[in-house]
Amino acid sequence: MKKKQLTIMLGAMTLALLLGTAPVVQNVAAAGLPVSISQKAKQDALEHADIIDSLKKGSVAIRKYDMTAAQAAGDYSEDMYVATGEKDTVAEQKLADYAMEGVQFSCLRVGNIETHSVQKGTETSVELIYEIPEKLADILKLMKENAVDMSKQGEAYPCHNTGVLHYTGQQISDALEAILKADEVAAKNALEHYLYDYGTLDATTDQKEASGVCNLPKTDKNGYTHLDNLELGLYLFVETEVPEQVTDTVNPWFVQLPFTSADGDMWQYDMNVYPKNQSGNPTLDKSVRNAYSNTLSVNEQVPSGTDKNTSVHAGEAYIAGNDSEALIVYNREAQSADLTDAAYVANRGGYTADGVTAGKDGSGYSTDYMYRDTTTASEGDLLDYILVSKLPHITSEATFLGEYTFQDTLSGGITYNKDVKIAFYDNAMDANANNTKNAKVLWNLNSGDYTQHYVDVTVTNPDTGVQNADGSTRLTVALTEDGLRAVNGVDAAGKQIESLSDYYMVVYYTATVKSDASVVLGDEGNPNHVNLVWSRTSDGYYNMLEDQNYVYTYGLDLTKTFSDQKGKFEHVKFKLYNSTDGYYVMAEKSTTEDGVYYVVGKTVNEEQATEFIPNADSGKLLVNGAEADSYQLTEIATDKGYHLLKDQIKIDISATDRDIIASVAGVTGMDAAAVEAVVNHYQGGIYDENGNLVTAQRDELTGAMAGGPALESANGRTIGKTDLYVGTIQNAFAKIDDKDALMTDQNQAVLLTVNNTKEFLLPQTGGKGLYLITIVGVISVAGGCYLVTRKREKAKM
Incomplete structure (x- = not known):
């Protein structure tokens, strides 16, 4: 092989080592070979691939795998596979289960490759020089004064192309490495934008590529894409669109076609690339609690057993203030909660008077402070909901979120108060307690970062095709383009700012339990469903997570009797006192059914307590919508000639419960090891107070993820998404005077008969x-x- 051809090949091999899978080769458009080379020698070199065949075209095949999943399963490590540009059958077989669909790569031929041949002293120096457009040189921070002047006198193969600079492979490699090391996100964004215009953040249909850019087809279900018939030369490859689970794109890289074989003895025209992606998904956990302060105080400031609702700020209009333990500032005069920011937000988060300690079971704090998957509430109560989602990792603009939308549905017995707000936290503890005073960012409806939209849910009659409302209401909370920019980390001018990547996002709102027949009593409960839909930049690729809550409420089904069956029921009156929380029950009488009442509120004033009167004809009394607590039922009046009860009747209702595990967006190629990795990183609902996974629930979740009907795919892709898990009902039960009591069907109401005996004759x-x-x-x-x-x-x- 002649000296010049040997020099060219060695130069290309050197750049191949510098740029990984992207060796550089002389392009046919560069200065031609010396005419002194004999035709026979040239033909022999072509036949043995010693020199470039200028008549050939090149190709690039890319196989994309989820390295997060593969690494978790032990099928990949940094030193397992060496990138050579040649086909690696072993790697393809080993990583087949982790194929990633929906990834798009774009490439641009950035210029020719020239031979720089000049005389230095007594010797002639020959090396490869690469054309780099001036705009790309600026991005790479390649200085003009360090460029090689290919137009000066004495250059054996001068180049007079305009708008380009010439650099060695070492300079290009060092520059790319330097800008990625200095700021990987900024460097990726700049190189992605050099090829691609992402348009608006909330829609990808208007994205455009720069002039001359080739977009490879999106990777198929095998993670494969390729591009043929490429002119020989130097190319820049960039990952420009990714599906929703990709968190970290591969760094941009250069490819030279053809490239030198792994053995270093011939030119290859068909390159195989195995770029790695890291994957990760957001989490979703919906929780609820009764918003009012419950349970008698046992703090040192207020003696044990004192009714906190009457003791705190007893002489003021407010039952509890911002410095109290109350979750809600409750206005006694208005008989409602004060939901202003000044009063309400300051009391969010389930934190006690010190503003630090979250409510816990034991240690003198009530579990009422804690958000849970299920809660019990009375009709008329204010409910406090939070949707907690850990935002996925965001790197370059190719991984920007294109959609982040919550669809939340409340059952017919609960109504939204249309007061959605959003908080962002840098830690799970504050997020799961929604401790807004520690929030890093707070949004409200005036911020313009999100929208709230409410619709009545309809169902279609399969027989008639008629749509009717089913009583439930759906809330959609969607990030606007401004909101997406803030999350992704760019300002309105497109400049990079600190993103909210990996923050905990909490969507919170209140809702009110209705006081009518739409509220479902007993074990069936009032389910409240939420899903999170998110996507990144790859059109048509999205995923969805789901979670669910239940609100349980109960009734009292009382039958009034007289010993001689002659008394008048309409003369009987009862009052109901909640001894757990220290309040009298307030209720409204049904307008259509005598003897039926719906709970509407709570009062600490006995004079405001409702007097319950049975049905005048049947003696039936139904009190619907009481939370699961301990009650004292007092008969305060009866018909003439009959005795009142000696004591109050003690009624205890223990609430329904069930285990709920939100769906989990897993990783590609779910096997046992990948399942284990997802379980270990699962963020919501199955940890004990010490942060350890609860064994039974862990086993249950692992079983669901390992196979069976709970294992789902996302948009036809097998990426291990698991279904929402709702466990077996733990039924409600009741006691009367500390003895087991019967309840109606589905444990809707406590059954009780109260008999009045005839007075003695005097x-x-x-x-x-x-x-x-x-x-x-x-x-x-x-x-x-x-x-x-x-x-x-x-x-x-």
Whole structure:
């Protein structure tokens, strides 16, 4: 092989080592070979691939794999595979289960490759020089003064192309490495934008590539894409669109076609590339709690057993203030919560008076402070909902979120208060307690970063095709383009700012339990469903997570009787006191059914407590919508001639419960090891107070993820998404006076019969004096018996 051809090949091999899978080769458009090379020598070199065949075209095949999943399963490590540009059958077989669909690569032929041949002193120096457009040189921070002047006199193969600079492979490699090391995100963004215009952030249909850019087809279900018929030369490859699970794109890289074989002895025209991606998904966890302060206080400031609702700020309009333990500032005069930011937001988060300690079971703090998957509430109560989602990792613009939308549905018995707000946290503890005073960012509806939209849910009758409302309402909370920019980390001018990548996003709102027949009592509960839909830049590729809550409420099904079956039911009255939380029950009587009441509120003033009166005809009394707590039922009035009950009736209701595990967006190629990795990184709902996975739930989740109907695909792709898990119902139960009591079907209401007995007959004056004559007669008879007895005793003496 002649000296010049050898020099060219060595130069290309050097750049191949510098740029990994992207060796550089001389292009046919560069200066031609010296005419001194004989035709036979040239033909021999072509036949043995010693030199470039300028008549050939090149190709690039890319196989994309999810290295996060492969590494978790032990099928990949940094030193397992060496990138050579040649086909690696072993790697393809090993990584086949982790193929990633929906990834798009774009490439641009950036210029020719020239031979730089000049005389230095007594020797001639020959090396490869690469054309780099001036704009690309600026991005790479290649200085003009360091460029090789290919137009000066004495250059054996001068180049007079305009708008380009010439650099060695070492310079290009060092420059790319330097800008990625200095700021990988900025460098990726700049190189991606050099090829690609992403358009608006909330839609990818208007994206455009720069002039001359070739977009490879998106990777198929095998992770494969390729591009043929490429002119020989130097190319820049960039990952420009990714599906929703990709968190970290591969760094941009250069490819030279053809490239030198791994053995270094021939030119290859068909390159195989195995770029790696890291993957990761957001989480979703919906929780709810009864927003009012519950449970008698046991803090040092307030003596144990004191009714906190009447003790705190007792002389003021507010039952509880910002410095109290209350979750809600409750206005006694208005009989409602104060939801202003000043009063309400300051009390969010389930934190006690010190503003630091989250409510816990034990240690003197009530579990009412904690958000849970299920809660019990009375009709009329305010509910406090949070949707907690850990945002996925965001790197370059190719991984920007294109959609982040929550669809939340409340069952018919609960109504939205249309007060959605959003907070962002840098830690899970504050997020899961929604401790807004520690939030890094707070958004409200005036911020313009999100929208809230409400619609009545309809169902279609399969027989008639008619759509009717099913009573439930759906809320859609969608990030606007401004909101997406803030999350992705760019300002309105497109400049990079700090993103909210990996932050915890909390969507929070309140809702009110209705006071009517739409509220479902008992074990069936009132389900509240949410899903999160998110996508990145790859059109048509999205994923969805789901979670669910239940709100449980109960009733009292009382039958009033009289011992002689003659009493008038309408003269009977009861009051109901919640001894757990220290309040009297307030209720409204049904407008259509006598003896039926719906709970509407709570009061600490006995005079405001509702007086419950049974149905005048049947004696039935239904009190619908009481939370699961301990109650004291007091009969305060009965019909004339009958005795009131001696004591209050003690009623205890223990709430329904069930285990709920949100769906989990897993990783590609879910096997046992990948399942384990997802379980270990799962963020919501199955950890104990020490942060350890609960064994039973862990096993349950692992089983669901390992196979069976719970294992889903996303948009036809097998990426291991698991279904929402709702466990077996743990039924409600009740006690009356500490003894087990029956409940109606589905444990909707506690069954109770209250019987009043007839009063004893007392003497009365007037009329014939029957009672007095009778009593005197009885006494006379008794006296006569006594005298007879005394006489007999004396006769014996």
